[in-house]
Structure formats: C-alpha cells, structure tokens
Amino acid sequence: MTTAAERLSATTLLRFATAGSVDDGKSTLVGRLLHDSKSVLTDQLEAVATASLSRGQDTPDLALLTDGLRAEREQGITIDVAYRYFATARRRFILADTPGHVQYTRNMVTGASTAELAVVLVDARNGVVEQTRRHAAVAALLRVPHVVLAVNKMDLVDYAEPVFAKIAEEFTTYARELGVPEVVAIPISALAGDNVVDPSANMDWYGGPTVLEHLETVPSSHDLTDCHARLPVQYVIRPQTAEHPDYRGYAGQIAAGVLRVGEPVTVLPSGRTSKIAGIDLLGRAVDIAWAPQSVTVLLADDIDVSRGDLIVPSGDAPATTQDVEATVCHVADRPLTVGQRVLLKHTTRTVKAIVREIPSRLTLDDLSRHPEPGQLVANDIGQVRVRTAEPLALDAYADSRRTGSFLLIDPADGTTLAAGMAGDSFASTAEAALPAEDEGEWDF
Template sequence: MSTDTATDQATSLLRFATAGSVDDGKSTLVGRLLHDSKSVLADQLEAVERASLGRGQDAPDLALLTDGLRAEREQGITIDVAHRYFATPRRRFILADTPGHVQYTRNMVTGASTAELAVVLVDARNGVVEQTRRHAAVAALLRVPHVVLAVNKMDLVGYAESAFAAIAGEFGAYAASLGVPEVTAIPISALAGDNVVTPSAHMDWYGGPTVLEHLETVPVGSDATDEPARFPVQYVIRPQTAAHPDYRGYAGQVASGVLRVGEPVTVLPSGRTSTIAAIDGLAGPVDVAWAPQSVTLRLADDLDVSRGDLIAPTGTAPGTTRDVEATVCHVADRPLRVGDRVLLKHTTRTVKALVKAVPSRLALDDLTQHPDPGELAANDIGRVVLRTAEPLALDTYADSRRTGSFLLIDPADGTTLTAGMAGTAFAAKTPVAAADDGWDFQ
C-alpha cells in the first residue's frame, strides 16, 4: 500500500471542535447539525422532546442533544466537553462541543488539542467579544489547521449582510495577527437551520458553503512522507514459544511519518542504532508502516529497548534533553508553582521532573505577557521551564502536535495537572545520562 492510501484514509475522518461565548448557540448548532444530517436516533430525539416539554418549551431544544449533564441542562450552558460521533456519505466526524465560559478554558484546550478544525461561534448581535478572541488565541496556540467563523443568530439581525461582513472582517484581521492560516466565515441561524446543513433562503447574498458542506470538503490530513517518522514503544513482545523462540518485537503506534524495512534507526534516549528487520501489521508482515498505524517493529540487533523509548530514522532523529521550555495550560484546581515535583508523560514515556521557573503568564484577552507570576492557576496559559530526571526525545510542538506535547501529573495521586506544548528546548545533540537520584535535578 502507498502513503497516498494513508492520506486518503486520514482525510476520511475529521476531528473538529466548537467554541464560543456563553449563549452563542454552540450546542444548538451541534444539535441542528446532528438532527438535519439524520444522525440522531429516534429514542434520542424522543428524550430531547420530553426534556424540552419538562422545561416548558413547545419545540425540541436541540442543544440538549449535546448538553447531557444534568448540571448543564439546569443552567442552560455547556460545562464538560461533549464528544459526538456521526457520519455522512462523504466523511466520518468526531466533534467536541467545548464550554464557552472563561472558567472552562481548560476544557476548550482539551477539546481542541486533537482537532483539525475549530468552529468559533459569534452572536451576530454582539460581534467579536473577549471570549471570541480568547478562543481564537487558543486555536492558534494549539495550531488547529482550519478555523470556521460561524456568525450565528443572523435571524435576529434581519439576515443583514452588513452585520456579517463587519464581524467577518474584524475576526479575520485578529486571526491573521495570531498567525491563523485560514478562516472561513459562514452566516448561520442554528435555531432556524439557515446554512447549517441546507442553504438559507433568507441570505441569497451569501454564495459560500453551508457548515456541513465545508466540514465534508475541507482538506485535512497530510502526506506522511512530509513528516519525520516517530515510533514510541508501547510494549515489548517476547512470546517465548517453540515456533518463535527468539522473537523480540516492539509494539506501538506510528506517531508520525513512514517507517520502512531495511531503514537505519536510532533508539532514544540511549542513542543506540540498528536497522528495521521486519514490520508486523495486523494482517501479517508489511514492508512499510505510516502514521497512525499500530504495528510491531523488529530490529536487526538485540538492543535493550523498553516501553517509553522512541525509535526514529537515524538521519532525522530528534535530540535529547533534560531541560524543557514549553507553553502550558494548567488544568488542575491546585496551582502549579516553582519548585513543584511532578511526573512528565511524553508519548509512552513517564519521567520525574521539577518546575524550575514560570517565566510568564499569557493574558488571552489582549495577548500580553505577565512576567514572573510565580504560579499558574486553573485555566492559566503560560511558559514554564522544567528539568527532568531522565532525557527526553522531544520535538517542538510546531513540528509535531503528537511528539511535541506532554502532560504534567501529580506524583501523589496521578491527577493531570498541566497540558504542555514544547517550545524552545535546550536540546542536546547527544544522549544525556540520567540522574543517579530520581529527584536530583541539579
């Protein structure tokens, strides 16, 4: 199979997230998308109708298709990240309906971290507000490739083209300043269904796609040959059977790029080298494997390889480092402070780490940097400097969203504290020896 087939398979699935201010209509948009694309089961619709009648509403409240938590239904806002899976004849979708309130910025980061497209909603009556700018900044920070500006509630401004044009122009200029490569603006009314799945009869001045048309046709995925190959080892397979007495395989998922039989590779962080002797796929041996396939690699040499090691082509292997500078979003309720001892999980590798510094905290409303805050509270985004007990083979997040990201974990109870995106790291070109004492980071 060719890598072109891999690209075709990748583009058949689109992961996207919705974001916007409270009451901008995100959940209604998602509900309308599911309802009008015939992706709602009859019993689900009946449950929504009953819940709507119980709240004194005459028509089904489609927002309830995603606002499943009781607390959300009572408050009429989205708190958690609601994931939904649906499909049309043209594409399969995984959507994340993320919260709009500033209190839940961390949830928006979670929902958008794996998204290939973000739908940012704006109330046509209010235009671009602080939370709109915040969500655009998060999308840019997470390097979401495609952004859709859905100007909602156009029915409440008389479907005026001038209102839409003003909002689209302001948002487009702001997004460009953030480095967002592409913004598609669509005027909609989620409540009435205008330009969500079917074209609006009220906005003949708009000649672009509906939301669903754009979701079905936007190019996603990338050619695997354009990215350096990365293979985090998840499990070492030693069957010890009579049929395979010497079998030693390294199982995992190709994080990026393409791996080929006969290719020279380096195992990190040790720096030892070998050659790929065989690749075992689900249906048997293959000559080539590409992201995001799950395979088992066999090497020509008997090396000491374990879970958490990274196998990469020798010519494009990343450097290793114990000093990490990164942008992070703090997701836990307890603050992250200088001097905190944490666990850092990068792909399949988990190491001890120390928070050496918190140089700045980002204000997403105006994109200013607040220097030396000393700590990061829940929902804060800022820069941190970490020192790890063992070397890591980190890419920058700009180069790879998969191998450039990590989590900080509380070693006491396993709570996820922080989501990190590696930036400028002091990467060593040669492997660095691990510290003798697990908590000695000096």
C-alpha cells in the same frame, strides 16, 4: 499499488471542535448538524422532546443532544466537553462541543488539542467579544490548522450582510495576527437551520459553503504522513514459542510519519542504531506502516529497547534534552509553582521533573505577558521551564502536535496538572543547578 500517502489522503475522518461565548449557540449548532444530517436516532429525539417539554418549550431543544450531563440540562449551559460521533456519505466526524465560560478555558484546550478544525461561534448581535478572542488565541496556540467563523443568530439581525461582513473582517484580522493559517466565515442561524446543512433562502447574498459542506470538503491533516516518523515503544513482545523462539518485537502506535522495512533507525534516548528487519500489522508481515497504525517492529540487531523509548529514522532523529521550555495550559484546581516536583509524561515515557521557572503568564484577552507570575492556576496559560531527571526526545509542537506535547502530573496522586506544548529546548549548566538540600531521590 497505492502508496501510504495516497491511502491516507483518501481518509474520511475529521476531528473538529466548537467554541464560543456563553449562549452563542454552540450546542444548538451541533444539535442542528446531527439532526439535519440524519445522524440522530429516534429514541434520542424522543428523549430531547420530552426534556424540552418539561422545560416548557414547544419545540425540541436540539442543544440537549450535546448537553448530556444533568447539571448542564438544569443550568442550560455547557460545562464539560461533549464528544459526538457522526457520519455523512462523504466523511466521518468526531466533534467536541466545548464550554464557553471563561472558567472552562481548560476544557476547550482539552477538546481542541486533537482537532483539525475549530468552529468559533459569534452572536451576530454582539460581534467579536473578549471570549471570541480568547478562543481564537487558544486555537492558534494549539495550532489548529483550520478555523471556521460561524456568525450565528443572523435571523435576529434580519439576515443583514453588513453585520456579517463587519464581524468577519474583525475576526479574520485578529486571527491572522495570531498566525491562524485559514479562516472561513459563514453566516448561519443554528436555530432555524440557515447555512448549517442546507443553504439559506434568506441570505442570497452569501455564495459560500454551508457549515456541513465545508466540514465535508476541508482537507484533513490528521494523517501526519509528512511529519517526522516516530514510534513510541509501548510494549516489548517476546512470545518465546517453538515457532518463533527468538522473536523480539517492539509494539506501539506510530505517532507520526511512515516506517519501512530496511530503514535505518535510532532508538532514543540511548542513541543506539539498527535497521527495521520486519513490521507486523494485525498478525501479518508488511513492508510499510504509517500513523496512526498500531504495529510491532522487529530490529536487525539485538539492542536494549524498552517501554518509553522512541524509534525514529536515523537521518531524522530529534535532539534529546533534560531542559524543556514549553507553553502549558494549567488544568488542575491546585496551582503549579516554581520548584514543584512533577512527573512529565511524553508519549509512553514518564520521567521525574522539577518546575524550574515560570517566566510568564499569557493574558489571552490582549496577548500580553505577565512576567514572573510565580505560579499558574486553573485555566492559566503560561511559559514554563522544566528540568527532567532523564533525557527526552521532544519535537517542537510546531512540527508535530503528537510528539511535541506532554503532560505534567502530580506524583502524589496522579492528577494531571498541565498540558504542555514544547518549544525550543535550552540548556545552561549554571542555571540548571538545583538546590542540593531536601531533594532526596529527586536530585538531578
């Protein structure tokens, strides 16, 4: 019998995102991948050909396969994250084509937040520019485990190896300073198809993989079987049928790790303990389940468990806290300010919170920190300290991208304000004290 880890290691799904400066060819690369891997339907190609002709182009513009919004087609730029699903004989893919404009940095954060690999494009004529460093920094902050540097438009520099080598060395050095664990550099021409799906006949000096070959063979890390086991409770199931009069199950999607029948578990934030008496998966009982399966867990003891609670192995329970220190990317048009009252959503749990402090704002261009900015505006990335009304069981984002992330939400209209990545928790009674006046029901 195969183990959970063995089954998960055989998965063929890879999530990846593309990023780069404006006009570096991100959408063209994605279009070339879809076209040359025969993942485009005939009617889609016909629609692209028609749109290209209307713009005065003799050949189909493959970038239109991802620039799906009308405004994008009219401007010739990517302004929103375009998700595409395709497959080859070796692997299935979910890709996010993200914008290159500085003002759409928040869109890249959205697209790369679940990615296991980021493809950063560089125009061979321009080399590493400010936006290249910005995207590398975002990938590092989001802890994307694999980065591909695609040096595009090599046909416009006569496929010169020294040009590629210089860009690859500069980017790799910068990425390593950021802590990016792996960088693979590939010289390509997305327009001509060199080294995208098929090896290039124009660059015999390059002996590495094509973009698609690397995507098909890079290890996938979305399984999370080696991470701390976590089950956020989404729903309590009590069918109250004659067949199962005492059935009480706790349903949700396993965020990380593996759960087993008989395992001692702790329910957070209450700290109550029990054992897993059963696991139901798709209507049948199983002895083991793993992320990202959706299951119903039955406990041996009748304890108080509700939506928003977290079921974890008793020997691997995270500490709970009401003081959260995190890095956030501000995604809303309205600013995030010190003293602002927000909702913090972590997995299935949503609690009231107050932004106590914004210690710094990160300048991605040179990784410097601007101290005490007072507020964060759209596309800003900075450190925040938040006090919550109820305890939360957050993992560090470095340990788990699923249970170490959260959202800050405007309680007035439900607008998402910021995406957060939890760091070290801290607690100081004196520092945590909030003004008593005008707090009302937010007094915590």
